[in-house]
Amino acid sequence: MNYLLDFFQFILFLGLLTFLAYYIGNYFYKVVIGEKNILSPLLLKPEKLIYKIFRIDENEQMSWKTYLWSVLALSFINFIAVLLMQLFQQYLPLNPQKLPNVEFLLALNTAISFVTNTNWQAYSGETTLSYFVQMLGLAVQNFASAAAGIAILLALSRAISFRKGTTLGNFWVDLTRTVLYLLLPLAIILSIILISQGVVQTFSSYAVAKTIEGAQQVIPLGPAASQIAIKQLGTNGGGFFGVNSAFPFENFTPFSNFLQVLSILLIPASLVFTYGRMLGNKKHAWMIFDVMMFVFISGVAFSYWSEVSASSTYHTSQLMEGKEARFGVFNSILWSVATTAASNGSVNTMLDSLSPLSGFVTLLNIQLGEIIFGGxxxxxxxxxxxxxxxxxxxxxxxxxxxxxxxxxxxxxxxxxxxxxxxxxxxxxxxxxxxxxxxxxxxxxxxxxxxxxxxxxxxxxxxxxxxxxxxxxxxxxxxxxxxxxxxxxxxxxxxxxxxxxxxxxxxxxxxxxxxxxxxxxxxxxxxxxxxxxxxxxxxxxxxxxxxxxxxxxxxxxxxxxxxxx
Amino acid sequence: MKKIIIQSLKMFLMITVLTGLIYPLAILLIGQIIFPFQANGSLIVKNGKVIGSELFGQNFSDSIYFQSRPSAINYNPMPSGASNLALSNALLKEQVNTRKLEFRGNNFLSDSINVPSDMLFASGSGVDPHISVESAKLQIYRIIKYRNINPEKFKLISNLIDSLTEYPQFGVLGNQVVNVLSLNLKLDEESKQWKTKK
Structure with a gap:
């Protein structure tokens, strides 16, 4: 293994993460308070149009109870929609593989999973869900649940910074701005780059190949790139395909891997700076960021050490079970720590096959409360x-x-x-x-x-x-x-x-x-x-x-x- | 309360249209125009028939080909999957030992040669298209033997591997690997010109 190269990749990752998070965090602060920002020439009109079409009173201010009920009501409607789409997917369009309706308990679990920003998957996408359910059900929840989480954070920061107030902002406005100014632009950029790196985006039915040795190989396809971009950015993590970002069509090159693992932590890290601006104390933001970074770096270092040292028990140089050759040990470990720190849950390596103490790090990250960057x-x-x-x-x-x-x-x-x-x-x-x-x-x-x-x-x-x-x-x-x-x-x-x-x-x-x-x-x-x-x-x-x-x-x- | 529910319905509609239709369709359009090959699965078509995807590994059991990594699903991704065996699982230990012996045996390697880890452990996706350069080079001798070609071609095949080696992207990202399917296709193509050993 090339330790120097691994180290350099890590430094590059940390540097880029900090740099981008700082700027995106400050940009998003401007968005949130309704100040002119770099994208407002482009997006201000669509934003106002949405308010007009859906009759949202931009100036309405919500009490904490109204804010909470709005979050709950939207989550409930989302849940019902995703549940129904799965239960009746064979009657819906965009199902080229003619996949049958999803069995009730699995559909229930999956609907809860995507509405709560968890993306626990008791199924494999390629053999269970139609393109319709993935695109109009799950991917939509990747945006909605992420935006809801961010909106609640914004409400909280207002509660801290308002003097003797009664209201926490407007949930619908927070939601719209988060989707429009933060999630969508980043998802568009990321998904296009991902396609260039081999991620598929098509409505065609699965390809069937006759391999060189004459075997039949089914090659599952689908509108994956658009979903994978938001799955990472919104700390959702639900794969389009069963083995998630280990699958070549989700994540084929080291570059796509680097961008995805960066995207996992990008928005949670950025929001620390947004929070600091909203509270009017940048130093407080850096304090939080440093604590998160400290635990994260310690996690990566410990996990990497564990993985390297445990390889001797198998008399081999690297433990490659469940790992992809193109990523190797370091990129797999970095991902496993980032994805559990950030409540993302996507994987590019099989966590079950990690060395025991690397598995320990992933468990502990989650158990600390998903606050090391977190969702x-x-x-x-x-x-x-x-x-x-x-x-x-x-x-x-x-x-x-x-x-x-x-x-x-x-x-x-x-x-x-x-x-x-x-x-x-x-x-x-x-x-x-x-x-x-x-x-x-x-x-x-x-x-x-x-x-x-x-x-x-x-x-x-x-x-x-x-x-x-x-x-x-x-x-x-x-x-x-x-x-x-x-x-x-x-x-x-x-x-x-x-x-x-x-x-x-x-x-x-x-x-x-x-x-x-x-x-x-x-x-x-x-x-x-x-x-x-x-x-x-x-x-x-x-x-x-x-x-x-x-x-x-x-x-x-x-x-x-x-x-x- | 009624107002909140109606607002929620409207927002649900807004987000669904925006992020479930406009966004993926726009990406679909852009992808199909700028990167049609990748967006459709990087399929390799030969004589009008799909023989695989550049991104997917295949199972190579014939000794005249470079072999791919062990796969828990035998390279048939419906569904994709890994072994998920833990290090403390006796089965994994057994599998690793068997693969070690098999790799040495198949490739006529002495016991002193370390079998690279990627050939001992199954991949995460089950369709890992790559192996390490080292794993490829250790297979050259067997291929020469079973293709019945002149041992002098060793250097040529070795160069073939080098020419297809994917180095860390931008010099820093990822591992040095070689795509097995591309390698075998190239090998078939090149070897047409090689005479078999008399």
């Missing part, structure tokens, strides 16, 4: 809950009323923050306990021993964390997993959104106290350290027992040559 919008509003907790704990330590940007943090906020942090964790642990003690749960396992437990733990972490990736040996298309992961996804999404908006609704009413000498600063290295400690302590305390009987024990067993 678009959801990552940062999840991080906000941890910031509140840190402010609160530090406030107790110095004996002052905790404040965040001059707003008093009181028991109401802390209660909701705890609920928002606990719900996903409780779901992961309880559901894993059920899965690993019942026949229905255990029957789906592929790998025996501790790794089988990891497969179940991963499924519910992925569901509750709205990540969507899997230790895919687990057979997820069963009654048990379709229902249980479905519930986990709903709780993981709305169990955080509701607390966040409740906190926002209360925060916005508060006055902003002026900074004094005794104010705890939230934009310096000390606070970054405190925040990092809180994240790691909460994450570790909650999940260490589960992780130790999964990947950690597996690591030691593999080291001593024990297999199952």
């Amino acid at each position: 678009v919008g959801s990552g940062l509003y999840g991080m906000f809950l941890f910031i509140l907790l840190t402010v609160f704990i530090s406030g107790l330590m110095v004996g002052r009323t905790p404040e965040y940007f001059g707003k008093k943090i009181e028991s109401y906020e802390i209660k909701w923050a705890i609920i928002g942090i606990l719900i996903p964790s409780v779901v992961v642990l309880f559901f894993t306990a059920i899965g690993s003690t019942t026949n229905q749960g255990l029957a789906s396992i592929l790998n025996k021993g501790p790794h089988g437990f990891s497969e179940i733990l991963y499924a519910f972490s992925s569901g509750a964390g709205n990540n969507g990736s899997a230790f895919a040996g687990l057979n997820a298309n069963t009654v048990f997993y379709n229902v249980m992961v479905g519930i986990a996804m709903l709780l993981g999404r709305f169990g955080v959104i509701i607390p966040v908006l409740a906190i926002a609704g209360n925060l916005v009413k508060k006055n902003i106290a002026p900074d004094t000498a005794g104010t705890l600063r939230t934009d310096n290295p000390l606070f970054a350290f405190l925040l990092l400690s809180v994240i790691l302590i909460v994450g570790a305390l909650t999940f260490f027992p589960a992780l130790s009987i999964g990947p950690i024990i597996e690591h030691f067993l593999v080291q001593s040559g024990i297999t199952f």
